[in-house]
Amino acid sequence: SYELTQPPSVSVSPGQTARITCSGDALPKQYAYWYQQKPGQAPVLVIYKDSERPSGIPERFSGSSSGTTVTLTISGVQAEDEADYYCQSADSSSVVFGGGTKLTVL
Amino acid sequence: EVQLLESGGGLVQPGGSLRLSCAASGFTFSSYAMSWVRQAPGKGLEWVSAISGSGGSTYYADSVKGRFTISRDNSKNTLYLQMNSLRAEDTAVYYCAKDWETVAAPDAFDIWGQGTMVTVSS
Numbered sequence: 511s512y513e514l515t516q517p518p519s520v521s522v523s524p525g526q527t528a529r530i531t532c533s534g535d536a537l538p539k540q541y542a543y544w545y546q547q548k549p550g551q552a553p554v555l556v557i558y559k560d561s562e563r564p565s566g567i568p569e570r571f572s573g574s575s576s577g578t579t580v581t582l583t584i585s586g587v588q589a590e591d592e593a594d595y596y597c598q599s600a601d602s603s604s605v606v607f608g609g610g611t612k613l614t615v616l
Numbered sequence: 617e618v619q620l621l622e623s624g625g626g627l628v629q630p631g632g633s634l635r636l637s638c639a640a641s642g643f644t645f646s647s648y649a650m651s652w653v654r655q656a657p658g659k660g661l662e663w664v665s666a667i668s669g670s671g672g673s674t675y676y677a678d679s680v681k682g683r684f685t686i687s688r689d690n691s692k693n694t695l696y697l698q699m700n701s702l703r704a705e706d707t708a709v710y711y712c713a714k715d716w717e718t719v720a721a722p723d724a725f726d727i728w729g730q731g732t733m734v735t736v737s738s
Binding site: 541543545547552553554555558564594596598600602603604605606607608609610 | 651653660661662663666675677711716721722723724725726728729730731
């Protein structure tokens with residue numbers, strides 16, 4: 511299997527832009543997905559196929575990909591965006607999650 | 617409304633067994649692969665197992681291979697996880713999750729249940 515690496519934490523002030531990275535050797539060949547998880551709740555899909563946003567997810571959430579790194583960008587961060595964020599990818603027979611990044615809104 | 621509802625969690629001794637269930641509603645269950653994902657207390661997400669829409673193909677993480685068995689009953693819109701030879705490190709919240717697009721193999725997950733807690737301890 512392979513690994514996805516995320517920074518453990520990211521901090522940002524309200525209204526600023528938060529960027530959370532996810533690195534993995536397989537990412538140039540496979541799509542990445544992003545989930546938001548708030549305490550005591552199930553994860554929520556916020557980005558699929560590197561950069562697509564599901565219906566109901568605010569436009570301030572966006573995704574991008576470059577080589578072995580994908581990035582989740584949250585523009586104009588709000589207090590409600592404070593959560594854990596996980597990247598995820600899959601090959602033909604398994605699924606891998608990154609270790610997660612705790613986003614703190616100062 | 618699309619919904620997943622897990623049940624069957626609880627306290628079990630090391631070496632014991634437990635069967636989790638996940639009741640699905642609001643979508644054509646057999647058209648989607650389904651997975652189990654777990655989260656140990658204070659830790660990150662770990663994919664455990666997946667099954668194709670027909671039930672004909674199954675997939676397992678190395679950490680549970682040979683101990684856990686995933687299955688589904690499409691007539692009952694229900695997903696199962698039979699867990700045997702349980703270890704302390706299997707202690708976690710177990711989520712069932714619907715694949716967002718594919719029927720054959722696990723990909724990504726657009727619908728999650730609320731989770732059921734499994735505690736392995738003597």
